[in-house]
Amino acid sequence: MPELFKILSLLVLFQLFFISFFLFFSKKGRKLSNYLLAFFFLSLASGLLDYYLLVSGYFEVNTQYALFLNSLVIFHAPLLLLYTQSLTDEKFKLKTIHLLHALPFAIALVLLFIFYYSQSPEMQKWVLEDVKKGKDLSTIMISVFGFIYELSYLLAIKIRIRNYRETIVEHFSNLDKINLNWLNFLVNVFIISVLASTFSNLLRHSQLISFDQGAIVVGLVGLLFFISSVLLKGLHQNEIFLGAQRSSVDGAGSQEENKSLLEKLNAHITKNKPYLDADLTLNDLASEVQISSRQLSTLINVELGKSFFDLINGYRIEEAKRIFRESTDNKLTVLEVMYEVGFNSKSSFNTAFKKYAGSTPTAYKSRFS
Numbered sequence: 001m002p003e004l005f006k007i008l009s010l011l012v013l014f015q016l017f018f019i020s021f022f023l024f025f026s027k028k029g030r031k032l033s034n035y036l037l038a039f040f041f042l043s044l045a046s047g048l049l050d051y052y053l054l055v056s057g058y059f060e061v062n063t064q065y066a067l068f069l070n071s072l073v074i075f076h077a078p079l080l081l082l083y084t085q086s087l088t089d090e091k092f093k094l095k096t097i098h099l100l101h102a103l104p105f106a107i108a109l110v111l112l113f114i115f116y117y118s119q120s121p122e123m124q125k126w127v128l129e130d131v132k133k134g135k136d137l138s139t140i141m142i143s144v145f146g147f148i149y150e151l152s153y154l155l156a157i158k159i160r161i162r163n164y165r166e167t168i169v170e171h172f173s174n175l176d177k178i179n180l181n182w183l184n185f186l187v188n189v190f191i192i193s194v195l196a197s198t199f200s201n202l203l204r205h206s207q208l209i210s211f212d213q214g215a216i217v218v219g220l221v222g223l224l225f226f227i228s229s230v231l232l233k234g235l236h237q238n239e240i241f242l243g244a245q246r247s248s249v250d251g252a253g254s255q256e257e258n259k260s261l262l263e264k265l266n267a268h269i270t271k272n273k274p275y276l277d278a279d280l281t282l283n284d285l286a287s288e289v290q291i292s293s294r295q296l297s298t299l300i301n302v303e304l305g306k307s308f309f310d311l312i313n314g315y316r317i318e319e320a321k322r323i324f325r326e327s328t329d330n331k332l333t334v335l336e337v338m339y340e341v342g343f344n345s346k347s348s349f350n351t352a353f354k355k356y357a358g359s360t361p362t363a364y365k366s367r368f369s
Contacts, residue, residue: 009048013045017041036079036086044076047069053065066128071109074149088161088164146198161183170307171281174342280312317356
């Protein structure tokens with residue numbers, strides 16, 4: 001086995017086990033979410049460890065232990081889905097029905113027992129050699145099934161994230177720390193890796209192209225490094241558990257009642273400028289205006305035709321424009337204004353400014369310099 005592959009594999013395995021250990025004992029975030037993410041990492045590690053032991057020759061003399069660890073990889077897609085659900089649903093709990101996610105693993109174990117573990121050591125060695133070279137027909141069948149299986153889960157996760165994002169714009173005015181961009185990006189990377197893995201297995205089995213397994217595995221190890229770094233960047237969002245549920249919306253009140261509430265809302269926003277609070281939520285504003293959050297949500301959605309996120313950011317951009325117009329401080333920076341009006345991210349500020357003002361903050365500021 002190439003020494004480089006051995007070193008990289010051990011480094012990645014150490015990283016995955018370390019992250020899992022960290023999550024199991026972390027006091028930050030929701031414990032259930034941490035545990036699910038930890039088991040997700042362990043499922044990835046099991047697949048890499050199984051292949052490492054296979055190409056290192058360990059299974060040549062211990063054939064009875066082969067392939068079981070690799071079968072645990074089946075769990076990583078369901079675990080990622082459950083992890084996503086735990087982040088986006090405040091009432092999420094593991095239930096008996098979730099055991100259905102383990103059904104493919106149970107089927108895999110039965111098949112392994114019938115076609116591998118119940119066979120003689122000589123037959124097991126023959127199977128492992130074909131698996132290593134990609135010649136076994138079962139390998140291609142598993143690749144196709146795995147492609148459909150994983151893609152189904154990954155698409156379900158993307159739909160879950162999309163629905164979550166549609167919900168949080170109705171409840172929060174600042175989405176930078178709760179938008180799950182890192183998780184969505186991770187899913188996109190997994191989709192690409194699943195496609196690449198399936199395609200490479202098809203080519204290996206067809207024997208049309210000779211693949212060097214060392215190069216393939218090193219590429220996968222590099223991908224695991226990348227995925228791990230992306231997940232580590234997302235760990236700070238473990239505390240995003242904000243119970244962003246899609247609240248049921250009250251029916252619209254009478255025209256006179258809604259008009260009165262709108263006047264009350266506009267007067268409060270104009271006078272007290274609650275939008276300057278970067279962490280302002282729908283519940284906060286509803287409490288300040290002394291109406292229910294459902295009433296406020298209905299008022300904003302139905303009467304104004306906006307989301308809470310768009311309403312607040314619209315006021316923030318108007319305030320930023322006013323500061324740029326009226327400021328006499330030549331040293332005033334765009335960053336200072338960004339924080340002053342309630343934004344925490346420069347990219348979010350630039351995007352919102354272009355949306356509501358039609359130009360970048362820097363370009364707008366230069367008109368009045």
